[in-house]
Amino acid sequence: MMYETLPAWVSMMFWLFFLLTLASGILSVIRRKLVILSLLTIGLSLIVPLTLFINSVGRNDGMNEWEFLIAQVSQGSTWAVFVVGGTILLLIWWPVFILRIKPIRQNNIDQ
Template identity: 35%
Template sequence: MYWETLPHFVWVLFYLFLLSTIGLSIWNLRSKKRYKLALFTIVVTILIPIVGILNSMSRYEGMNELEYLISKLLEGEIWSLLVIIGLLYILVYWCMILFKKTR
């Protein structure tokens, strides 16, 4: 069978983003900053690719992963909504860390 996939640089950037998120969360855990939030972020960061990969295995021929995720989101699939919410959560987590107020 033939499936399309996203370009390699997209996957490299995506997994670097996830790995750096896990690294930042581990750093926050070790320094006792936002402990519960960092622990939750690690769990979400590990679960998002697992859920996305497992559900993308059944995608239609000729669709890449992003197209399939968007089509399933429009169909109302719960897993696609969880992946989108998880990615948005990680972006908010990064914004909280990068743009935190200094006291």
């Protein structure tokens, strides 16, 4: 049984996003900045891709991962809504993280 799949570069970007997000969350916890949000980020960056992977294994023939996720969201599947919501939260994490780290670097330069 052959399934359609997304191009390799899309998968690499997907996994790189979650890996970098996990690393930034860990870094933020180590620096004791935004600890609660960082712990949420760490948890989501582990659970969201795992949930997507587990639920995408049983997708129909002729659908890639993206098409399957969109179809499941439109049907109101709980796991799909969780994955989309979690990914949106992780996307919001990046501006918060970058804006929080940026003043730290400026303070170090001034000293």
